[in-house]
Amino acid sequence: MILVTGGAGYIGSQCVKILTERGYRTVVFDNLSRGHREMVLSGEWVQGDLGDGDALAGAIRRYGVRAVVHFAALALVGESEERPHEYYMNNVRGGLHLLDAMLKTGVDRIVFSSSAAVYGEPAALPIEEGHPTRPTNVYGGTKLIFENILRQYARTYGIRFISLRYFNAAGADPEGAIGEDHAPETHLVPLVLDAAMGRRPEITIHGADYDTPDGTCIRDYVHVRDLAAAHVLALDRLEKGPCGEFYNLGSGSGFSVREVIRSAEKVTGLKVPVKEGRRRAGDPARLVASSRKIEKELGWKPVCSDLDTIMDTAWKWHRRRFEGK
Ligand SMILES: NC(=O)c1ccc[n+]([C@@H]2O[C@H](COP(=O)([O-])OP(=O)(O)OC[C@H]3O[C@@H](n4cnc5c(N)ncnc54)[C@H](O)[C@@H]3O)[C@@H](O)[C@H]2O)c1
Structure with a gap:
């Protein structure tokens, strides 16, 4: 049984779907502050907050959890600068409650949702895992702090972890069942689709004078289904092989x-x-990942992360969700 914190969110719900397809049983733990109950298509469900250590330990015991995939977090860069306290409490203190519940119940495996935001301004491209980590916002800072806590808990308490540093998650379930629905929405693909269907008047390009071929910022988009698949590989690796690794x-x-x-x-x-x-302050011109390490060590291969597949799956989902089509 796998505990999926934040499993009612955009990426977590896709991970639950793929884990179920691959024969894993799941229990989602989510407070629904940002997620949607109807996105959890299968498995067990516990509505609870990371701040509640007893509820976490209770869920682990009740369902016989053997490993954790930890998505639950607040994840808006701008909001994190305005409300740092909430971000540290939720993403760092909440994460510590989760680790304590794992130690209490003898669960030692965790896959963590980290972010490209741990790197900050790119010093070299594509960004490899050895790139300096100098986050430029509170959100990225909370992810880096939790990575350091995991390192320490691995050394001291034997926690086995893999930290996955996602670049820009995009797209929707290719079968159209689940997809992205954030409020407020800050991600480019759903914002552009909103503008296309008239749910917002236009899309604002923040800076058209960057040193890029068309003057606008370049980002690395990875399909949510490809992201979710990486978690299955990470869980398999935690069972068998070396751990304590960071992967883009x-x-x-x-x-x-x-x-x-x-x-x-x-x-x-x-x-x-x-x-x-x-331009927005702190927006680098280009952010592109090297995912060679996870390809080589875990055999991960993105299969639906070309831009048109991302857009096509996102569009099908978006129309159904917001226009009922
Ligand atoms: N979406 C991206 O492009 C992206 C990029 C890099 C990293 N990430 C990370 O991936 C993870 C998932 O991102 P997402 O886009 O699916 O976000 P999301 O907001 O859709 O999902 C997060 C889920 O966690 C839940 N949650 C938040 N705080 C909680 C708490 N204290 N207790 C219980 N549940 C709580 C929310 O209700 C929500 O369902 C996050 O950790 C995020 O930082 C996302």
């Missing part, structure tokens, strides 16, 4: 904001209204 998860190819908009227009057949705005 990206597609290795970057797309600019304008390329994402063009792909949305192609896939939807609709015009995306665009407004050019000023």
Whole structure:
């Protein structure tokens, strides 16, 4: 039995789906502060908060949990700068409660959802795992702190962990059952689709004067299904092989904001209204991952992370969710 914290969220719910397909049993632990109960398509369900150590230990004992996949977190960069206290309490203190519950119940395996935000400004591209970690916002800071706690708990208490540093998760379940629904939404793909279908007046390009071929920022988008699949590989590795590792998860190819908009227009057949705005502080021109390490060591291969597949699956989901089509 696998405990999936944050399993009612965008990536966690996709992970539950793929774990079920691969024969794992799951129990989701989520407080629904940002997630949706109906996104949890299978397995057991506990509504609870990471702040409640007894509820965590209770769920682990009741369902005979053997390993944990830890998605639950607050994950908005801007919000983290405005409300740092909440981010440290939720992402760091909440994570410590989870580790304590694991130690109390004898569970020693955990896969952690980390982020490209641990790196900060890129010093070299593509970004490899050995790149310096200098987060430029509170959110990235909380992820780095928890990675360091995991390192320490591995040394002192024998916790076996793998930390997956995601770049930009995008796309939806290829079968159309689940997908992205954040409020507020800050991710480019759903924002562009909202603009295409008139749910927002336009999409703002934050800076069109970057040193990139079309002047807009380049990011590495990885399909949520490919991301979810990596967690199954990580769980398998924790059972058998060496652990205490950090892996990037990206597609290795970057797309600019304008390329994402063009792909949305192609896939939807609709015009995306665009407004050019000023650069946002702390937005690097390019962020592209090297995922060679996880490809080599765990055999991960992105299979649906090309931009048009990302857009096509996201569009099918988006229309169903927000237009009932
Ligand atoms: N979406 C991305 O592109 C991306 C990129 C890098 C890292 N990540 C990380 O991946 C994880 C999942 O991201 P997501 O996009 O699915 O986010 P999400 O907000 O959709 O899901 C997070 C889930 O955690 C739950 N949660 C939050 N705090 C909780 C608490 N204290 N107790 C119990 N449940 C709690 C929320 O209700 C939600 O269901 C996060 O840890 C995030 O930091 C996401």
